[in-house]
Amino acid sequence: MILNSAAPTREVAESAIPVPMRFTLLCLAALTIMSGATIAPSLPALEAHFAQHEDIALLSRLILSLPALMIALFAPIAGFISDRYGRRKLLLLAVTVYALAGISALLQESLVGLLASRILLGIAVAGTMTSVTALVGDYFSPIQRQTYMSQQGAFISLGGVVFLLTGGLLADLHWRAPFAIYAVALLLIPAVLRFLPEPKRNSIEPLPNNVTNGNPDWPAFALLLGAALLNSLIFFLIPTQLPFLLKEIGADTPSLAGIAIAASNLMGALASLVFYPLARNYLGKSGVFVLGFTVMACGMGLIAEADSFNAIIMATAIYGCGMGTLIPHIFATGLESATPNIRGRISGALAASVFIGQFISPFISQPWIERFGLASGFSAASTTLLLLASLALLLHWLKPKPSAKMFLQ
Known part of the structure; x- marks a missing residue:
């Protein structure tokens, strides 16, 4: 593939990737977790403020998860636009809308207005996440991409730590205050203009080993999308339900929820940098799925049994180790299947699967929790993760056909 003179070629060494380009991509990727993590500690106070609304328990969770629906709906469209009209134009528009929609919630007096601002934010995240993921595929070689994905996983997790702690401290002042953090996105627009050139894609780039006639193995890719969906569905229990579990055990300060x-995010950063490369090298692709799901199951089970703030901290840290190992693996594996002409659409499909899971999470978890309790919800999540680990192990034993080994071995 040929890029313009400001961008790296596929053949350059890892060290030749410009640091400003890499750092800009990492910061843009962190906007994804910022969209939800920033306001998670505010949920109990937000629910109390709008207590007069019917079904506010569910609606307050939708404040966090509604952007996920928009991402799921618009990420495939964003992928098509990215492939058809270019990555950078879409990225610049998406980052601008992201900032404006995010901070507009500061001015909303009604729950409807607040939900509308979250819809716009979700559309912006769809464009941002899809174009950034596609650019990673364009700029980096497969080996460079694996290294970058571990760095991105760590950066997103560390960004989550910063945004959660900051959001928690601001939520102690007022539940609206964390929405101001979204203005940070405006600072990235000059960096996009300066450091992220539009790649020139052509048809001479060699096809990945698991790609035939320019198309990946779609059944295997569908399995990957299913894993991404279920993983995000369960993950979203933490930002949407954990603040209420903490309140139930007496730790009801918003900043404690942020901590x-x-x-989880802090340990996820460590796992992305250290555990993921080791797991991929020694366990293989399917082994990373087995390990990630198993460790997350342990974390969720410990959350269900926790009766103190310290126990919650230990449990979320363990969960984060599994999450930080699995998330970069999902995206690195998906990009390995993508040729330049469909890279945007592959990125959009991955983003859609992740955020469909996040959106439907409250609709599945809230009725269960209202009937059986918060601890039971986390316990059920632990059982589901163990089943996913068992399925990954079974698929490994079944020795799938060579094209599917891209995803499973």
Whole structure:
């Protein structure tokens, strides 16, 4: 593939990737977790403020998860636009809308207005996430991409720590205050203009080993999308339900919720940098799925049994180790299947699967929790993760056909 003179070629060494380009991509990727993590500690106070609304328990969770629906709906469209009209134009528009929609919630007096601002934010995240993921595929070689994805996973997790802690401290002042953090996105527009050139894509780039006639193995890719969906569905229990579990055990300060969720992100950063490369090298692709789902199951099970803030911290940290190992693996594996002409659409499909899971999470978890309790919800999540680990192990034993080994071995 040929890029313009400001961008790296596929053949350059890892060290030749410009640091400003890499750092800009990492910061843009962190906007994804910022969209939800920033306001998670505010949910109990937000629910109390709008207590007069019917079904506010569910609606307050939708404040966090509604952007996920928009991402799921618009990421495939964003992928098509990215492939058809270019990555950078879409990225610049998406980042601008992201900032404006995010901070507009500061001015909303009604729950409807607040939900509308979250819809716009979700559309913006769809464009941002899809174009950034596609650019990673364009700029980096497969080996460079694996290294970058571990760095991105760590950066997103560390960003989650910063945004959660900051959001928690601001939520102690007022539940609206964390929405101001979204203005940070405006600072990235000059960096996009300066450091992220539009790649020139052509048809001479060699096809990945698992790609035939320019198309990946779609059944295997569908399995990957299913894993991404279920993983995000379960993950979203932490930002949407953990603040209420903490309140139930007496730790009801918003900043404590931020700290508890941040513990998961902090360990996720360590796992992305250290555990993921080791797991991929020694366990293989399917082994990373087995390990990631198993460790997350342990974390969720410990959350269900926790009766103190310290126990919650330990449990979320363990969960974060599994999450930080699995998330970069999902995206690196998906990009390995994509040729330049469909890279945007592959990125959009991955983003859609992740955020469909996040959106439907409250609709599945809230009725269960209202009937059986918060602890039971986390326990059920633990059981589901163990089933996913067992399925990954079974698929490995079944020795799938060579094209599917891209995803499973």
